[in-house]
Amino acid sequence: MRLTEDTRLAVKYCEALGVDEAEAFAQxxxxxxxxxxxxxxxxxRVKTQCGIGIRVIKKKKLGFAFTSVLSKESIEQxxxxxxxxxxxxxxxxxxxxxxxAAKLPRTPAGxxxxxxxxxxANDVLKLTMKAYNGAKARDxxxxxxxxxxxxxRGEAAIANSHGxxxxxxxxxxxxxxxxxxxxxxxxxxxxxxxxxxRSLKDFSPKRIGEVAAERAVASLGPKAVTSFTGRVLLDxxxxxxxxxxxxxxxxxxxxxxxxxxxxxxxxxxxxxSKKLTVVDDGLMPKGIGSSSFDAEGVPCQKTQVIKAGKLxxxxxxxxxxxxxxxxxTGNASRExxxxxxxxxxxxxxxxxxxxxxxxxxxxxxKGIIVRRFSGNVRTDSxxxxxxxxxxxxxxxxxIRYSLxxxxxxxxxxxxxxxxxxxGSETRPTIFQAYVPPxxxxxxxxxxx
Amino acid sequence: MIxxxxxxxxxxxxxxxxxxxxxxxxxxxxxxxxNIDTLNSGSIAGxxxxxxxxxxxxxxxTTIVEKENMDKMLKDAYSLAKISRAKKKRRVTLAKxxxxxxxxxxxxxxxxxxxxxxxxxxxxxxxDKEVRAFSKSIVSDTVILEIIDDELLFVSSEGAEITQRxxxxxxNVTAIAREKGNIASAMESIGEQRGLEMLKKTxxxxxxxxxxxxxxxxxxxxxxxxxxxxxxxxxxLVGLLAHEAVGHCSEADVVYGGSFLADKMGKKxxxxxxxxxDDGRFPNGxxxxxxxxxxxxxxxxxxxxxxxxRSFLHSRETAKQFKVAPTGNARAWNFEFDPxxxxxxxxxxxxxxxxxxxxxxxxxxxxxxxxxxxxxxFTGEFMFGTQxxxxxxxxxxxxSLxxxxxxxxxxxxxxxxDAIGSDFIMRTGMCGxxxxxxxxxxxxxxxxxxxxxxxx
Numbered sequence: 001m002r003l004t005e006d007t008r009l010a011v012k013y014c015e016a017l018g019v020d021e022a023e024a025f026a027q028x029x030x031x032x033x034x035x036x037x038x039x040x041x042x043x044x045r046v047k048t049q050c051g052i053g054i055r056v057i058k059k060k061k062l063g064f065a066f067t068s069v070l071s072k073e074s075i076e077q078x079x080x081x082x083x084x085x086x087x088x089x090x091x092x093x094x095x096x097x098x099x100x101a102a103k104l105p106r107t108p109a110g111x112x113x114x115x116x117x118x119x120x121a122n123d124v125l126k127l128t129m130k131a132y133n134g135a136k137a138r139d140x141x142x143x144x145x146x147x148x149x150x151x152x153r154g155e156a157a158i159a160n161s162h163g164x165x166x167x168x169x170x171x172x173x174x175x176x177x178x179x180x181x182x183x184x185x186x187x188x189x190x191x192x193x194x195x196x197x198r199s200l201k202d203f204s205p206k207r208i209g210e211v212a213a214e215r216a217v218a219s220l221g222p223k224a225v226t227s228f229t230g231r232v233l234l235d236x237x238x239x240x241x242x243x244x245x246x247x248x249x250x251x252x253x254x255x256x257x258x259x260x261x262x263x264x265x266x267x268x269x270x271x272x273s274k275k276l277t278v279v280d281d282g283l284m285p286k287g288i289g290s291s292s293f294d295a296e297g298v299p300c301q302k303t304q305v306i307k308a309g310k311l312x313x314x315x316x317x318x319x320x321x322x323x324x325x326x327x328x329t330g331n332a333s334r335e336x337x338x339x340x341x342x343x344x345x346x347x348x349x350x351x352x353x354x355x356x357x358x359x360x361x362x363x364x365x366k367g368i369i370v371r372r373f374s375g376n377v378r379t380d381s382x383x384x385x386x387x388x389x390x391x392x393x394x395x396x397x398x399i400r401y402s403l404x405x406x407x408x409x410x411x412x413x414x415x416x417x418x419x420x421x422x423g424s425e426t427r428p429t430i431f432q433a434y435v436p437p438x439x440x441x442x443x444x445x446x447x448x
Numbered sequence: 449m450i451x452x453x454x455x456x457x458x459x460x461x462x463x464x465x466x467x468x469x470x471x472x473x474x475x476x477x478x479x480x481x482x483n484i485d486t487l488n489s490g491s492i493a494g495x496x497x498x499x500x501x502x503x504x505x506x507x508x509x510t511t512i513v514e515k516e517n518m519d520k521m522l523k524d525a526y527s528l529a530k531i532s533r534a535k536k537k538r539r540v541t542l543a544k545x546x547x548x549x550x551x552x553x554x555x556x557x558x559x560x561x562x563x564x565x566x567x568x569x570x571x572x573x574x575x576d577k578e579v580r581a582f583s584k585s586i587v588s589d590t591v592i593l594e595i596i597d598d599e600l601l602f603v604s605s606e607g608a609e610i611t612q613r614x615x616x617x618x619x620n621v622t623a624i625a626r627e628k629g630n631i632a633s634a635m636e637s638i639g640e641q642r643g644l645e646m647l648k649k650t651x652x653x654x655x656x657x658x659x660x661x662x663x664x665x666x667x668x669x670x671x672x673x674x675x676x677x678x679x680x681x682x683x684x685l686v687g688l689l690a691h692e693a694v695g696h697c698s699e700a701d702v703v704y705g706g707s708f709l710a711d712k713m714g715k716k717x718x719x720x721x722x723x724x725x726d727d728g729r730f731p732n733g734x735x736x737x738x739x740x741x742x743x744x745x746x747x748x749x750x751x752x753x754x755x756x757x758r759s760f761l762h763s764r765e766t767a768k769q770f771k772v773a774p775t776g777n778a779r780a781w782n783f784e785f786d787p788x789x790x791x792x793x794x795x796x797x798x799x800x801x802x803x804x805x806x807x808x809x810x811x812x813x814x815x816x817x818x819x820x821x822x823x824x825x826f827t828g829e830f831m832f833g834t835q836x837x838x839x840x841x842x843x844x845x846x847x848s849l850x851x852x853x854x855x856x857x858x859x860x861x862x863x864x865x866d867a868i869g870s871d872f873i874m875r876t877g878m879c880g881x882x883x884x885x886x887x888x889x890x891x892x893x894x895x896x897x898x899x900x901x902x903x904x
Contacts, residue, residue, distance in 0.1 A: 376833030407901030
């Protein structure tokens with residue numbers, strides 16, 4: 001409970017300095033990771049990251065300071081630094097208060113796995129080799145370009161001057177592998193496969209290797225298509241990046257309040273196809289973003305965001321909630337102790353549809369499937385354009401061949417309305433979004 | 449004191465050992481829509497050790513800079529080197545370098561450590577005001593000023609002892625415009641390795657105006673069309689091309705993995721117009737250091753000279769493999785990471801043309817401006833986003849459209865580069881390659897042919 005004591009010490013010391021409100025967030029993160037580069041185990045690392053971030057408010061003026069040294073002297077000095085920054089800051093008329101103490105829900109099941117917490121660097125190396133061998137065994141034309149496997153044990157404590165205190169521990173395993181296939185002098189495009197889980201038994205490194213290898217081989221012998229506008233099947237990660245990333249930005253209450261979201265003032269309106277339902281569930285068992293409390297110590301909850309295509313709710317932290325005199329949705333998040341809390345989704349879950357990937361492919365008369373996207377998504381305006389990597393041409397319900405240098409472009413907000421079908425298999429992707437493959441119509445497919 | 453601690457640990461070591469201490473002090477202020485959003489100061493410090501035992505590296509780091517923890521850290525590094533050895537096919541040996549005992553410090557006229565914080569806050573507030581007052585369609589903005597002050601210490605069992613202090617300042621403005629249900633954002637940034645005098649050279653307000661002007665303009669217009677066109681890449685984008693698309697292919701670890709340049713040493717890979725350099729000592733460059741994180745002195749490395757491949761970028765490990773001298777490109781983001789091959793300040797040398805001259809021979813094409821993030825494969829295939837596309841018709845600049853992602857093979861783009869402008873600019877960037885790092889990227893505007901992934 002050392003971290004809890006550190007946060008208490010900081011809050012008390014700040015109060016003695018004469019601030020109106022104080023909050024301390026302390027963290028200790030232990031990481032073991034293995035890096036693969038150029039087809040070889042390049043490095044292994046163990047790291048310890050710990051530190052404390054102290055936020056103070058004085059006459060509605062904000063100051064924040066952090067340190068990686070958790071000694072009494074260092075914490076006190078950091079409190080003084082935060083205090084002196086608050087002195088030179090400007091009052092924010094919108095400031096109301098830090099969150100008050102609230103009863104926390106039970107810690108979501110499966111967010112801390114003792115077996116994972118006990119893993120050492122050698123165990124991570126074994127996981128990595130499973131993935132590596134999985135890829136090698138699948139096809140001898142495959143080489144592994146790079147990859148990374150890590151196990152993280154995290155511990156965090158928060159306290160503030162309103163008597164709020166929270167403490168939690170969690171574990172996370174993650175890994176990815178990038179493969180290319182070489183066949184008679186031809187080099188395929190890079191394929192990537194990843195996985196993330198809270199516990200060892202839910203993590204499947206061998207499958208990462210196998211899928212990455214299969215995809216690399218499948219992308220050999222690419223052909224070009226002529227440009228068209230039509231159906232594009234977005235695989236998990238691509239759907240998350242192109243479709244869900246703008247959703248996350250648009251339901252962020254801070255963006256709403258600042259006029260940065262096109263969905264401001266549109267609650268209850270239709271913003272997507274009726275097939276789309278999205279929930280942010282901070283309490284989901286085993287969820288990679290699950291916790292009983294958020295980065296400000298506010299209870300996490302389940303918030304409906306899009307219900308059958310209609311905009312149903314926004315994500316708040318205590319600042320944006322106070323501005324509207326409502327309750328925070330527990331979506332404060334911080335990348336680390338060294339930054340102030342922002343708003344982000346916890347587990348953004350897209351409700352699965354009924355069709356498997358093959359059935360979705362069968363729905364396409366002429367179109368493409370995109371398994372990796374290398375491009376830009378403007379989350380505010382929804383414009384996206386980029387290269388469809390690991391893409392294949394679909395004709396009459398069947399995958400015909402892999403694609404050469406093809407770009408896709410469109411507008412995510414339009415695409416949300418043009419959703420034809422949502423797949424039945426959901427999995428965790430980037431942006432802490434649980435997304436199935438999504439079939440979208442009227443996307444521009446541009447080639448040379 | 450830390451040096452004594454590190455050297456004490458070194459005394460009990462075997463094999464090759466290097467230890468780094470890194471303290472990063474940051475100060476940042478950001479203002480959103482007239483209110484202070486963050487006002488932060490902080491310090492993160494830690495040490496790491498990398499050992500090389502029987503051809504196998506082990507790496508470990510900690511933020512607890514005390515004797516007991518450092519002993520454990522070193523023990524961890526040894527045990528990692530041992531357990532991973534069996535799994536590694538290649539045995540690492542390092543190219544020789546002369547162990548340096550030296551000091552380097554960014555030349556700083558206005559030291560950020562002594563800065564009046566209130567004055568810095570005011571400069572950000574003033575910029576925010578200007579941006580929001582620029583036009584009626586600006587609905588929101590963010591202005592950020594950040595100072596990064598690094599203290600680095602490198603010691604090795606070979607006897608190196610290098611102290612460096614590197615000060616970087618950067619500013620960033622995002623302006624968001626809304627009009628008739630449309631939204632457009634624009635970003636602009638400045639940054640240099642120098643003290644706060646940077647703000648006098650290029651005031652943050654000018655940066656803010658550029659962003660506000662662009663957002664105001666783009667909220668009214670459509671997206672550029674898709675297809676292959678002759679284009680002029682603005683100088684601000686040329687650095688991205690040099691870095692993302694070409695530079696990465698010249699990193700020796702990527703070369704070893706079979707990059708486009710792997711079998712092209714001494715061969716023509718670009719038009720004669722193109723000379724591409726990665727310079728570790730570019731004055732005030734964001735990626736400038738006197739020594740890299742393996743203690744190798746940095747240098748100006750000419751990668752492509754008049755279209756011909758001349759050198760790759762090396763660490764001590766790859767230099768030994770390739771039988772050349774290390775180029776000082778081994779860099780680590782902080783003490784949590786081992787050094788890997790990274791670029792420093794990468795640029796395409798300017799030539800003699802003006803923008804008007806570059807446009808002259810284009811019948812129908814685009815002048816692409818303002819960078820967004822980019823990526824590249826080691827085959828030279830790249831993509832990056834652009835903010836604005838100005839139409840060129842019969843040699844004349846026309847209306848502005850929203851920019852789109854551009855892509856192609858970098859070496860085809862460089863082969864098609866038939867003219868380069870004199871408008872050289874060096875900018876800052878953040879490069880991600882398993883770990884991030886500060887880099888410089890630069891060049892003059894150039895004319896070439898590209899695939900635009902626009903709307904049909």
